[in-house]
Amino acid sequence: MSHELPKTYDPSAIEVRWAEYWVAEKLFSVKTPEPGSAEAKKPIFTLLLPPPNVTGRLHMGHMLNQTEMDIIIRWKRMSGFLTLWLPGTDHAGIATQMMVERQLATEGKSRQKLGREAFLERVWEWKKLYGGAIQAQMKRLGASVDWDREYFTMDENLSRAVTEVFVRLHEQGLIYRGKYIVNWCPRCMTAISDLEVVHEDYAGKLYQIKYPLADDPTKFLTIATTRPETMLGDSAVAVNPKDERYTKLVGKKLRLPLTDREIPIIADDYADPQFGSGAVKVTPTHDPNDFQIGLRHNLAQINIMDDQARINENGGSYAGLDRYEAREKILRDLEEQGLLVGIKDHAYAIGKCDRCKTIVEPRLSTQWFIKIQPLADRAIEAVEKAEIKFTPENYAKTYFEWMRNIHDWCISRQLWWGHRIPAWHCSKCSEITVARTAPEKCAKCGNSKLEQDHDVLDTWFSSGLLPFTAFGWPEKTRDLDVFYPTTLLLTGFDILFFWVARMIMLGCHFMADHPQGSVPFQNVYIHALVRDAERQKMSKTKGNVIDPIGVTEKYGTDAVRFTLASMASPGTDIAFSESRTDGYRAFANKIWNAARFMFMNLDRVNTAGSSPASLTAGADEAQLSKLENRWIYSRFNRVAGEVNQSLTDYRFDEAANTIYKFFWGEFCDWYLEIIKPSLLGSPEEARGALTILGEVFEGSLRLLSPLMPFITEEVWHAMYDGKPPAKSIALAGYPQREERWINDQAEEQVAVLQDLIEKVRNMRAEMKVEPKVKTPLQVHAAADIQKLVNENRDMVERLASVDGIEFVNASLAQKPGARTTPKFEVALVYEQKVDIAAERERMTKELSKLETELANADRQLGNEQFLAKAPPAVVEGIRRRQGELHGLIEKLKTGLAQLG
């Protein structure tokens, strides 16, 4: 079988093949290990699958999630760790419900007319339709997901668990039902939680309105409001008790304009004497603050709007008007009556529905709530005590900030897609029974006509249960024993509060007795987010609007993945840089060609030689006497150690850059160049060289594999000639640093040779030596350097285009164009004259740089404070450098003098 790879690197062909292979070989399936076994003690990961948007395309931010997830999966797999793929709960459901409702509206139908069952059936159909695109993309990335069963978790198990959680919380007094002001979306016709309200700056107006006193209509109290329409529901006007202007008025009545009602003037601290007139209208049904004031003063609750935010029958002649139509009319009417006394520009924030961007209406309604404080306290403690650690750490601050200002969580939604609240209403006595299964009859009056609550639960309620329900809770399962808590949660900050915080609260609460600890995960890695295509305005001005699928097709998944990893430094968002992706595609191409080069030589040896060569049979020990082999082994192991450390620290950027520099800058640029003569030499010699080359190449592929899974898989399989030791490179174990191969001396020696070669190349370029012309070289150096150069004479001559090396005893410093370093002086023997002016400029520049440096060193070393306080290693380093600088400067000066 031939080892040949196609001449051209074509990522798409490779990707399709291996993605299909991984799925077919079930590389992503998970087995539950024996409890207590070594396998069970390995880290476990919670990977949140981000919600797809309704069009079925992935957002760039989500794409990153997925890509990084994949990196983690594959990295951990290679480390021999178990990876667990957890299904996400169903976030697309509500969006889909909205789409279906919109469609029904065009057909003149509604969900109420259609009925619950038929409606849910239609939602389900849509979800399957749009889910297909996501599934395809996941397959492309090598993930296998049983779409119907795992992704849409409206299954019986989860339903049972959700009910169980609800009932238990209710029994513990942590769930209550009450009339409160909630955020109401008049378009979705449901309550939404605080987090689902997005605030936007709004250039509004502040209206000043006169309310006449009831017993003296010639006198007025002026209030200020941004929402005049709500005055129809006013129950009072509040002034601050310390506000002396109004002390006498407290307790008196006002006539509420446009209505026939009288309302009291009350004293409440909420009123700010500095704002407006210091008097504020109180509308308990349409403002959360006013609601609280209303409770304190036992005010009437007059709801003036229906569920679509139209004025209801309590609004008198305004009934039936939309809230904004009503505002216009009310303002006109007030103006006619001379009661509108001022309009000012006033910027404030308005809340909009996260999904449909309709302006949210605070609305008094009966909802289910979770008493959040006890849960939040424990969740705060878990992070304070470092039971859960955030990376980057500063997200803990954000988390605390939110947790400490948390409000009770409204969990009921007036939607149909979701888990229904397990509460039953008695048609006779209105008693509410919360139960695991439908009760036969009312516990209070015995009536058998009971109806289940129509509301469903907030999706984040069930999502928040995921860390334990996914393992079969409330049953005591082996999975729960083994997998809870997981080691790492990987996610973006955008769902820190929605999901992460709630998983922590609910996990700590329900898993309090768990032997391995109650927290749902021990580490949270918050990765950077690529700017979302949704935020087009911002993105366009920054020039970072990109189509992830297009980019992937253009550069290959490996290049895109590598780019995202290399830019994933913690703490900041990523602006996707196409030019960098282009660069990493070139890197993939480099790998490809290096592999082709290796295979080419292998085939040559196998054709010419008497015995076959192998890339994977193990190193030929005799080869290790060669400097370049000791060097590359040392470098490889050092790099492996660094990469492992970076990955442990979640520094994917460092890991990527380290591998990149090693593979391209050392392995390809130097090692392959150095060993070319051996590869092209006798079959025996080439066979030996190939064993080392094969080992280092194979190890490099494994090192790279998490960042570029497709190309590494392809080349790796080719190296094993169709008989790999594992089904996938991902299963082959990750390279670790092996101390015995670390060789400082070899690294130092090669560094000197590299420096020498570079100096010669530099001189040649400067003197404009024809590339094909080889020039003799003079070297002045200590005996050990001479010995080193002599032993590697061929290498230096070849890589630096040198014809003969002469060691000289006299310094070369005065020779025009010569180069001096602390370890050697080197000059070309070349008749063509150097450009004196350019040479003088170069040397003068060099000299001034060195002199500045020397001045610095002198100053520091002359400073007793520095000598006393700086670490010895630093002092020693500067002292040594000072010695070098003296020598270098001396020689440069000599050289300059020589130039005249």
Add this chain to the structure above:
RNA sequence: GGGCGAUUAGCUCAGCUGGUUAGAGCGCCUGCCUUACAAGCAGGAUGUCCGCGGUUCGAGUCCGUGAUCGCCCACCA
């Protein structure tokens, strides 16, 4: 209004606990199709590390302050 973060080469970004000469990719300049790779090779140029003040023997790095930009949270009419 509260909190968090950013500002380093023309562009996109690294620079970990303060320590010798601030880096990478792309772009740019010069020369090379050297038999793995022109998606390449060799060489090269480019920085008031946002401003100001401070701590320190020493600051891109720590502190304060100002400017600009961004994000998150938020019930002040």
